[in-house]
Amino acid sequence: MREWSKPQKQSPAALGIIAVRFLRESLTVAMPLLVASLLGRVGDKPDHIGWLILLMTFLLLLVSVLRYYFFRFQVENGQLVVCSGILDKQKITIPLEKVQAVHFEQHFLNTLTRTTKVTIDSPGTTKMEVSIDALGLQDAEALRGILLQGRKDGLQAASGGPEPLLSLTGAELLKVGLTANHLKAFVLLAGFVFVQMRDFGELFGVEADGFWESMNVDFDPTWQIIAVSLALVVGISMLASVVRTMLQYHDLRVFVGGSGITVSSGFLRKKQQALPKRKMQLVRWHSNLLQRWVGIRLFEMRAAGGQEAKGLHIQFPTLSSEQADRLIAMYIPDRPSASALPRTIHPSYAQRKILVQHLPVTLLAGVIAYQWIGWYALILLAYLAYQSVTSFLFQRNFRYWSGVDGLECCESTWGRHVSLFKWEKLQHAVLQQNIFQEKRGLATVHFETAGGVLEIPYVSIEEARGLVDYALFRTESEPLSWN
Amino acid sequence: MEFTNPQISTDNIPRASDVQFTPIEPDYLKTLRISWAILFGMLLLMVIAAIYFIPALRKPLSLTITIATYLMLLLLTVVLGTGSFRRKSYAVREHDVLYRTGWIKRELHIVPFSRIQHAVVNSGPIDRQYGLATLALHTAASDMSDITIHGLRHEDAEGLKELIISKIKPLQTDEGVE
Numbered sequence: 001m002r003e004w005s006k007p008q009k010q011s012p013a014a015l016g017i018i019a020v021r022f023l024r025e026s027l028t029v030a031m032p033l034l035v036a037s038l039l040g041r042v043g044d045k046p047d048h049i050g051w052l053i054l055l056m057t058f059l060l061l062l063v064s065v066l067r068y069y070f071f072r073f074q075v076e077n078g079q080l081v082v083c084s085g086i087l088d089k090q091k092i093t094i095p096l097e098k099v100q101a102v103h104f105e106q107h108f109l110n111t112l113t114r115t116t117k118v119t120i121d122s123p124g125t126t127k128m129e130v131s132i133d134a135l136g137l138q139d140a141e142a143l144r145g146i147l148l149q150g151r152k153d154g155l156q157a158a159s160g161g162p163e164p165l166l167s168l169t170g171a172e173l174l175k176v177g178l179t180a181n182h183l184k185a186f187v188l189l190a191g192f193v194f195v196q197m198r199d200f201g202e203l204f205g206v207e208a209d210g211f212w213e214s215m216n217v218d219f220d221p222t223w224q225i226i227a228v229s230l231a232l233v234v235g236i237s238m239l240a241s242v243v244r245t246m247l248q249y250h251d252l253r254v255f256v257g258g259s260g261i262t263v264s265s266g267f268l269r270k271k272q273q274a275l276p277k278r279k280m281q282l283v284r285w286h287s288n289l290l291q292r293w294v295g296i297r298l299f300e301m302r303a304a305g306g307q308e309a310k311g312l313h314i315q316f317p318t319l320s321s322e323q324a325d326r327l328i329a330m331y332i333p334d335r336p337s338a339s340a341l342p343r344t345i346h347p348s349y350a351q352r353k354i355l356v357q358h359l360p361v362t363l364l365a366g367v368i369a370y371q372w373i374g375w376y377a378l379i380l381l382a383y384l385a386y387q388s389v390t391s392f393l394f395q396r397n398f399r400y401w402s403g404v405d406g407l408e409c410c411e412s413t414w415g416r417h418v419s420l421f422k423w424e425k426l427q428h429a430v431l432q433q434n435i436f437q438e439k440r441g442l443a444t445v446h447f448e449t450a451g452g453v454l455e456i457p458y459v460s461i462e463e464a465r466g467l468v469d470y471a472l473f474r475t476e477s478e479p480l481s482w483n
Numbered sequence: 484m485e486f487t488n489p490q491i492s493t494d495n496i497p498r499a500s501d502v503q504f505t506p507i508e509p510d511y512l513k514t515l516r517i518s519w520a521i522l523f524g525m526l527l528l529m530v531i532a533a534i535y536f537i538p539a540l541r542k543p544l545s546l547t548i549t550i551a552t553y554l555m556l557l558l559l560t561v562v563l564g565t566g567s568f569r570r571k572s573y574a575v576r577e578h579d580v581l582y583r584t585g586w587i588k589r590e591l592h593i594v595p596f597s598r599i600q601h602a603v604v605n606s607g608p609i610d611r612q613y614g615l616a617t618l619a620l621h622t623a624a625s626d627m628s629d630i631t632i633h634g635l636r637h638e639d640a641e642g643l644k645e646l647i648i649s650k651i652k653p654l655q656t657d658e659g660v661e
Binding site for chain 2: 224304426427428429430431432433434436438448449450451465469470472473475476482483
């Protein structure tokens with residue numbers, strides 16, 4: 001067993017992981033050039049470019065090995081101390097009570113070497129996040145125990161609990177995969193293909209814009225070809241989306257203890273995330289239209305920290321109301337929608353959105369498109385109609401509940417998004433009014449937390465002021481810590 | 484355990500709208516005007532250089548569009564900036580800081596002292612000429628949209644910072660933060 005009070009190195013497996021990561025990154029950058037070199041199509045680029053790439057890769061590898069040897073961490077006087085850097089030394093000190101969450105992540109190489117990547121989240125900038133590339137599984141568990149026992153509400157529950165609150169059977173996993181957001185997968189896939197095509201195209205001297213012209217093919221698209229191509233694109237996107245979702249939530253297990261939640265899942269990239277209850281800032285769940293029909297909710301537990309500006313979030317699907325209710329009760333026992341009356345937003349929200357946002361965009365796009373496709377530009381009216389219906393549905397279905405302990409907000413157009421936050425998690429309140437809202441006596445309220453923002457648009461100014469005043473009253477009158 | 488959920492009176496809750504706001508220093512408008520003059524002066528030089536080096540821009544239509552865009556931007560910056568300056572004001576209550584800003588889009592920001600992570604006083608070269616400073620209050624809010632109060636007298640900004648720090652310290656001690 002390691003002595004955590006003394007400076008510790010990562011597992012030796014980290015050396016291999018760092019090396020492979022750098023090789024992979026170097027290869028990604030140099031891949032189009034290498035392929036072109038192999039095919040003898042480097043054009044006017046000098047011959048020694050291959051040697052230059054090899055030298056650069058070697059140097060990067062050397063730097064990564066040195067980084068491994070200079071990386072040390074220890075737990076001392078209630079603080080996690082991490083020292084790193086070769087020439088530019090860096091020392092990060094995080095008091096244990098500031099640790100937001102500890103995550104384990106197992107890539108293929110971690111699984112092979114029976115190690116795990118450990119990520120420690122703390123509030124503030126991403127620079128304060130600590131990542132240990134490889135630690136033995138037992139050592140990682142021991143370190144997490146020490147890091148989270150720094151508080152009274154440490155996560156003693158979670159992974160040690162007898163039965164998970166939630167796990168998915170093969171059929172349920174397939175259901176989650178089939179109802180995932182396929183459009184998102186399509187955009188990701190299209191973006192990836194486009195970037196790769198452009199990189200290779202530049203090397204082979206083919207412009208992406210003039211690709212079909214350069215092929216010199218008499219291409220006459222008929223409705224059949226368009227329909228088949230569309231079906232093919234939709235099919236591939238759906239398949240990619242289903243596979244991606246199933247890999248992400250493979251072997252999903254959610255453990256809920258008295259003091260927090262632990263979620264583990266993943267096939268090739270296994271992740272285990274632990275989040276103490278006290279650190280949860282905002283809880284959100286959403287379902288698209290398909291998911292609403294089959295009762296699937298994608299839960300998000302948000303906390304401060306994480307690599308993204310919007311904060312750390314743990315996401316997983318739930319398939320029953322009982323599971324959802326238990327998760328919500330863990331965060332806020334008295335759910336606002338269970339005790340308070342629902343409130344709506346002003347109808348002028350939809351009118352303004354259409355007049356100020358969608359109509360000008362459509363007109364501008366229409367004028368530009370007219371230059372290219374003539375009267376076919378009228379097809380953009382379909383965009384305007386769609387956005388108008390969406391804005392109207394949003395305004396009609398928007399509900400919020402202001403409870404004694406927190407605020408719940410439900411946005412619904414085709415799918416449904418619900419956000420829930422406790423008053424004491426408030427960081428910053430903003431009351432906004434544009435000229436139109438001022439004339440109508442309306443306002444928009446933003447409640448900002450360390451895990452995300454909750455917005456209530458177009459409510460009466462009295463209601464908006466009441467909400468802000470009450471949020472501040474609850475935040476300032478009780479000595480409850482947000483963190 | 485018996486669970487109770489009594490109704491609470493919201494009539495006596497302090498109202499942020501009843502607060503008396505202090506406007507920022509009038510000299511701040513002078514610093515704004517100097518900044519705009521520098522910015523638009525540099526932009527004008529760039530436009531002249533572009534017209535000199537790119538013959539296509541010398542055509543009457545291009546020239547008209549370029550000059551009109553430049554003047555429009557200048558007008559918008561001056562009008563919106565001046566309007567926004569007139570709205571900027573702040574207030575300090577026992578438990579929080581309030582800041583009013585924006586003209587077309589009016590905003591009232593409120594940050595409780597207990598949520599402030601740190602406070603910073605900044606003063607640029609133009610600000611220093613007029614003895615002004617900016618006070619930035621940082622919270623843990625995820626989208627980094629913290630309060631930045633411009634146009635304070637330097638000593639007022641420092642005093643406000645000290646006051647806020649003195650308010651934060653006991654709260655952090657209560658939470659066991661070093």
